Amino acid sequence: MPRLTRAESQARTRAELLAVARTRFLRDGYTATSLDQVAEDAGFSRGAVYSNFRNKDELCQAVLDGIRIERAREIVEIVQAGSVDERLRRFEAWAEAVVGDPGWTRLELEFGVQASTDPALRENLAASIDGITRVIAGGVAMFENAGDIRPRMPADQIAVALLSLGVGLGVFRSVHPELPVEALTNTLRVLVGLPAR
Numbered sequence: 001m002p003r004l005t006r007a008e009s010q011a012r013t014r015a016e017l018l019a020v021a022r023t024r025f026l027r028d029g030y031t032a033t034s035l036d037q038v039a040e041d042a043g044f045s046r047g048a049v050y051s052n053f054r055n056k057d058e059l060c061q062a063v064l065d066g067i068r069i070e071r072a073r074e075i076v077e078i079v080q081a082g083s084v085d086e087r088l089r090r091f092e093a094w095a096e097a098v099v100g101d102p103g104w105t106r107l108e109l110e111f112g113v114q115a116s117t118d119p120a121l122r123e124n125l126a127a128s129i130d131g132i133t134r135v136i137a138g139g140v141a142m143f144e145n146a147g148d149i150r151p152r153m154p155a156d157q158i159a160v161a162l163l164s165l166g167v168g169l170g171v172f173r174s175v176h177p178e179l180p181v182e183a184l185t186n187t188l189r190v191l192v193g194l195p196a197r
Contacts, residue, residue, distance in 0.1 A: 014052045016042050022063045026103030030060055030110035057121055060111050061128075067104060068128060072135045074098075079139035084148045084194070088185060095181040099166055100173020109171065133159040143192060150193035158191045 020042040024033045035056055039049045053059040078090045098104075115121040136159035143149045151158060165184055173179050186196040 010052070013044065013048055017044065017049060017052055017059070018062055018066065021059050022066065025060060025063050025107050029106050030056075030114060035059070057114065057118070060107070060114075061121070061124055064107065064111060065128060068132060071098065072132065075135060075139060079142055084143065087143075088189065088194075091188065092181060092185040095166070095184055099170045099181055099184065100177055100179070101170070102174045105170045105174040108167075129163070133163055135159075136162055140192065152191055152193055158188075161191065162188060 017038060021033070021038045024038055024041060033056070035049050035053075036046055038059070039046045042048075049059070053062065074094060075091075078087055078094060081087045081090050112125065115125040133156065137155040140149075140151060140155040140158050144151055144155065153161075162184070165187055169179065169181065169184055173181075182197070189196050
């Protein structure tokens with residue numbers, strides 16, 4: 001097997017650190033996870049962590065960005081499904097599986113509190129939130145452009161409403177998993193001009 005180049009080796013180290021950090025952050029939370037623990041779990045020195053990430057905030061931001069990208073891809077797949085009913089059925093199944101995930105919800109909350117005290121971190125997190133709302137608004141626009149729906153408000157406002165409801169529902173479902181996701185899917189239906197179920 002050929003030797004890895006320096007860039008390939010660094011990329012592999014970064015990917016391994018991110019995978020280990022994701023496991024740690026989702027299991028133990030932001031506050032309880034240290035860079036030393038991540039380095040030890042990954043089998044690297046603390047220096048390897050610092051050569052890839054300036055601090056714990058940057059590492060956590062990278063982990064959360066990765067999770068958010070995965071979720072955005074899942075939403076894009078749902079939006080590209082067949083009929084409106086099929087899309088809504090798949091969205092509801094997705095929401096049932098994802099909204100309220102205890103590790104992810106806690107990490108988002110803890111990191112949000114951390115970001116609120118640091119202007120640069122807050123700006124980065126705001127940019128991530130803007131990206132999420134653009135993905136949701138794009139999905140709504142795809143429905144609208146296909147003539148499948150008649151939105152009751154602009155797509156960007158629907159996106160903010162759904163994101164806000166989803167985050168709130170996620171917080172509550174992380175404590176009370178039996179809460180139904182139908183409130184989220186029915187809100188989506190109403191906002192895009194379809195009858196609630």
